[in-house]
Amino acid sequence: MNAQSRATAMIPAHNVERAVSWYRDKLGISPAKQDDYGASYEFNGVRAFLYKSDFAGTAEHTILSFDTTDLDADMRDMRGRGVTFLDYDLPDLKTENGVASFGPVKNAWAKDSEGNILGFVQGM
Numbered sequence: 001m002n003a004q005s006r007a008t009a010m011i012p013a014h015n016v017e018r019a020v021s022w023y024r025d026k027l028g029i030s031p032a033k034q035d036d037y038g039a040s041y042e043f044n045g046v047r048a049f050l051y052k053s054d055f056a057g058t059a060e061h062t063i064l065s066f067d068t069t070d071l072d073a074d075m076r077d078m079r080g081r082g083v084t085f086l087d088y089d090l091p092d093l094k095t096e097n098g099v100a101s102f103g104p105v106k107n108a109w110a111k112d113s114e115g116n117i118l119g120f121v122q123g124m
Contacts, residue, residue, distance in 0.1 A: 009046065009064050012053035013038075013114045019050055022113035026081045027066075027114060057115020065119030071099065071106045078110070085110050086117070 013019035020039050023029045031039035031050070037070045038051035048064060068074045075085060075098060084100030086109045093100055105123040112118055 006047065009048040009113075011048055011050040011063060011112075011116060012056035013050050013051075013116075014054070014056045015114070016050060016052050018113050019056075023050070026078060026083050026112075030103060057111070059116065061117065062109060062119040063116045065121055067124055068120055068122050071108060071122035075099070075108055083110050 008099065015037055020031060023031075023041075029041060032042045033040040034064070038049055041048040041050070043066070062070075079085070085095075087095045087098060088100065088109075089095075095108070098108050105121065107122075108120045109117055110120070
């Protein structure tokens with residue numbers, strides 16, 4: 001194993017077709033390839049594979065994060081498509097209208113149709 005090996009993020013789904021539709025309809029993302037085993041995505045050099053799993057939505061952390069240059073505009077667009085952003089009120093993490101700020105970095109989180117937590121980040 002070496003640092004030059006390509007890595008793939010794995011996205012579990014109870015229902016692959018429902019998840020593919022959610023990513024397409026809510027985020028505007030279509031798979032590069034889809035077959036009986038799942039759906040492959042390419043995100044600017046990062047691969048992700050959506051696959052059937054009974055454990056989808058059980059992780060309590062961000063499984064995949066997307067960079068953005070305008071988080072507010074992207075959130076407006078996604079809210080218009082029915083995406084609900086998570087709010088947190090924890091000692092080290094508080095959101096306002098779905099956004100947490102860490103200096104110049106702004107983060108937001110939402111769950112996909114399968115309960116997986118996705119992140120959206122501006123300023124990294």
